[in-house]
Structures are given as structure tokens and as C-alpha cells.
Amino acid sequence: MRITGAVLERCGAPAPFADSRPITVGPLDLDPPGPGELLVRVESAGLCHSDLSVVDGNRVRPTPMLLGHEAAGVVWEAGRDTTTAVGRRVVMTFLPRCGRCDACGTDGRLPCSVGGAANAAGTLVGGRVRLRRDGAPVMHHLGVSAFATHAVVSETSVVPVDDDVPPDIAALLGCAVLTGGGAVVNAGRPRPGETVAVVGLGGVGMAALLVARALGHEVVGVDAVPAKLELARELGATAYSPADAAEAGIRAPVVVEAAGSARAFETAFAVTAPGGTTVTVGLPHPDARASIAPLTLTAEARTVVGSYLGSAVPSRDIPRYVELWRRGELPLDRLVSDRIALDDLPEALDRLAAGEALRQLIDF
Structure with missing residues (x-):
């Protein structure tokens, strides 16, 4: 399917990013979900310092790469061997957890070795790349690539939440709150x-x-x-x-x-x-x-x-934070400093680098 997304063309661009313009917003092709994968319509995505660290070169990743790792959305299509229902809202988290490796047996202390290897390579779990631009691959950012209208992710990268959790609150759970x-x-x-x-x-x-x-x-x-x-x-x-x-x-x-x-x-x-x-x-x-x-x-x-990632097991921890939010004890809306569009990302990165922002959310 054809989507719109924000692609980082190169790491290490100089600030201000509003001038160097390392990000291109435009059309891409997204393959359908394979086995164990979900197609998610992105509803809200947060701009985090981990995105900035790839842009400024503190964390070098393979490029071109579709950025964004903190997000929430609705499952649009489910691949084979998945259990999450179409239409379910999910929180997308930036560290897939296979649940089978030795690291996953440490109760969150160590990041999943399978998910970590995929993140470093810029792929989904299993080495797959589902993004294309003019026929050439575009890499995935931390298994999510949420600065786009849609994303294909491993089911091990999502945690379902109930519909009473709004998209902006759900997005914050995926990185800021987990970490x-x-x-x-x-x-x-x-x-x-x-x-x-x-x-x-x-x-x-x-x-x-x-x-x-x-x-x-x-x-x-x-x-x-x-x-x-x-x-x-x-x-x-x-x-x-x-x-x-x-x-x-x-x-x-x-x-x-x-x-x-x-x-x-x-x-x-x-x-x-x-x-x-x-x-x-x-x-x-x-x-x-x-x-x-x-x-x-x-x-x-x-x-x-x-x-x-806060030594987290997302499937265990996200429901705990949701319950605190439901009881009115966790006012996560106070984390939102700005709401922006995809085209505003360079200026938003400059605000983040200057320490002027908490969470800037992209609403789709």
C-alpha cells in the first residue's frame, strides 16, 4: 500500500535541522504484514530524544530510515500466526520481546537479544524490511517506524489497550512512561x-x-x-x-x-x-x-x-500504568508540550535539542 512517512536521509546532519533538512516527508510503499506481523494505522506518535540521537549522529543507524518509535494505533490487518484482533488499539514499543531468548528470561533486566539485533540492523524481527521508496528499501527504526500514516510491525512490538485509552496517552506509554x-x-x-x-x-x-x-x-x-x-x-x-x-x-x-x-x-x-x-x-x-x-x-x-527501556516487560508494565491513569493518579497529558504535523519535524527536533520540549506528538 502507499503511505506517507518521514524518512531520515542521513545521520549526523548539523543543527539547526530546520536549515539542514535531513528528513524528507513523502510517499512510500509498505508491504502487507507477513507471518507474525501486524499492519497498524498510526493514530499518534511522540518525538523522543532517541529519534534526535539518530538524526544528530549520536546513534548511527542505517539510512534511509523511517523514524519514530513511540506510538499508538489501530490494527488494520493481521498477518498469519497472530492473535491481536483487527480493530484493536495497540501501543507500539521500541524493543520487540521474543519471550524465548536468555535475555527475555531476566524479567526485563536485559533487552531481548532477538529484538536488539533486529533494531541494530534496521529490520523487523526475522530480518525483514517492509518499506520501499522507488523500489529501494527504507530501513525500520527500532521495529516501529511510526512517523507515517501506517506501519508494519512484529506482533512482539505491540501491547493491546482498551478503547478508553486515547491514542495520545497510549503513545506515551510506548517509550516515555515505560522508560x-x-x-x-x-x-x-x-x-x-x-x-x-x-x-x-x-x-x-x-x-x-x-x-x-x-x-x-x-x-x-x-x-x-x-x-x-x-x-x-x-x-x-x-x-x-x-x-x-x-x-x-x-x-x-x-x-x-x-x-x-x-x-x-x-x-x-x-x-x-x-x-x-x-x-x-x-x-x-x-x-x-x-x-x-x-x-x-x-x-x-x-x-x-x-x-x-526502564527494564520493562511491556505486556506486564503497560497495564499497570494504564490502571494508574484510569484512577486519575498519572496525569500523562501533562507530558505533551506540542502537537505537530509530519512536516514540522525539523523545527520540532530543534526545540527538542534546545531542551524546550517534553513530548511533541504527531496526530494523524
């Missing part, structure tokens, strides 16, 4: 009454803040952008710039780093209390290096944990 919330719930595991600090209040960090608040924890938010600190305060957190947090001597038992920079990691480590856990979910440049004192790990019995 940020999971960093708290699955990796940090704060005990009742413990304070959670979040360093980096973008979409993922603010989602971590919201989930921690929904679970009854006091939350400290740390960011250099005043508008994000103000929003954190509105959401019930205390908030500091990095310098003010250091001056105030903030120390928390569980600290989530969600900014994706060496400096943010160092800040997160500095505000972690003795005996505490620093959870890092950000994706800095591969060459980035942070400096910490190893003695502190021993002398203060500290733990540092890396968490990919």
Missing part, C-alpha cells in the same frame, strides 16, 4: 516513604517523576531549564537547578538520570544518598565519559544501575 516509570519501579525499586530524585526533566524524566508521585513518593526534580522546574513543582515535586541541588546538599535513596549526558550522570551520582541507587536511562554520545570516585561506591555502599 521513565520503569527506571523507578523496576530498576530503582524505592521502598515506601523513600524519596526519588530525577535528574533531567525531559519526556522520560518527567514520566519518571509522574510515576514516582503516583506511587506516593516524595520527588526531587533537577534540571537546568526553569520552565521544566516550574512544571515539576506544579506536579508536586520540589525542584532545583543542578547548582542549587548541590548547594542544598540534596541526597536521595533512589536517583534516576534521564538527561543522557555525562554531566547529568555525575550530578545524579552526587545527589545519591549513602546506600542508595543511581539509575541511568539516558543515552549519551558513545564517546562521553563521566568521572566518579570509585571509593564512594565502596565506602557508601552505593549501587549504579543501567536500565534500558
